[in-house]
Amino acid sequence: MRRLLFLGLICVLATPLVHARAIPNPNQHHAPGNESPQTPIAQANYSVGVNYQLQCAGCHLGDGTGSAANDTPRMKGFVGNFLKVPGGREFLVRVPGMSQSALNNAQLADLLNWLMREDGMAGASMPEHYQPYTAEEITALRATTMLNLPGTRAGLIKEMRAQGIAIDDGMNY
Numbered sequence: 001m002r003r004l005l006f007l008g009l010i011c012v013l014a015t016p017l018v019h020a021r022a023i024p025n026p027n028q029h030h031a032p033g034n035e036s037p038q039t040p041i042a043q044a045n046y047s048v049g050v051n052y053q054l055q056c057a058g059c060h061l062g063d064g065t066g067s068a069a070n071d072t073p074r075m076k077g078f079v080g081n082f083l084k085v086p087g088g089r090e091f092l093v094r095v096p097g098m099s100q101s102a103l104n105n106a107q108l109a110d111l112l113n114w115l116m117r118e119d120g121m122a123g124a125s126m127p128e129h130y131q132p133y134t135a136e137e138i139t140a141l142r143a144t145t146m147l148n149l150p151g152t153r154a155g156l157i158k159e160m161r162a163q164g165i166a167i168d169d170g171m172n173y
């Protein structure tokens with residue numbers, strides 16, 4: 001019994017030492033080749049596709065399918081329809097995922113123009129005459145916050161319905 005107590009005491013006393021070993025060494029250095037600090041994405045000059053993967057795909061998925069369970073609409077084959085209704089062009093820039101992303105205005109313009117391609121995510125939903133976004137346009141639109149996103153979106157969807165556009169956004173309503 002005494003031996004057991006003694007063993008228990010040793011374990012209790014040794015615990016802090018074990019924990020201490022798990023604390024990182026404060027004098028630790030970067031791994032070789034990994035010394036430079038991380039470059040912010042707005043300055044990193046990644047390709048548009050990489051920017052999409054890093055900033056958007058977490059919610060919208062790699063191909064823009066979205067996820068109804070997470071309230072994320074489908075962009076694939078649908079997102080171009082917003083350009084066919086008044087206010088839609090502005091809406092696309094002001095959704096939080098866009099306007100609050102870590103990308104700069106020029107990167108965001110490139111990203112939108114990349115999404116809005118017939119051979120891209122928008123696909124067949126593209127309007128007939130597409131006017132590419134510019135960095136200046138993004139700068140101006142981004143500065144105005146959209147106060148009522150669900151209301152704004154519902155209005156745009158209603159306009160689409162009035163034009164006979166099928167609402168294939170993957171959402172269940």
Ligand code: HEC
Nearest residue numbers: 055056058059071072073079092095096097098101153169
């Ligand atoms: C944290 C999750 C998340 C991230 C990250 C995100 N989004 Fe979104 N996005 C959403 C959700 C949810 C909606 C639906 C509207 C809302 O609630 O904001 C949405 C709506 C949109 C819409 C409008 C589509 C529609 O049918 O209403 C576009 C366009 C869009 N996002 C593009 C992007 C782009 C481009 C990026 C990356 C720069 C991005 N989003 C990043 C979650 C996200």
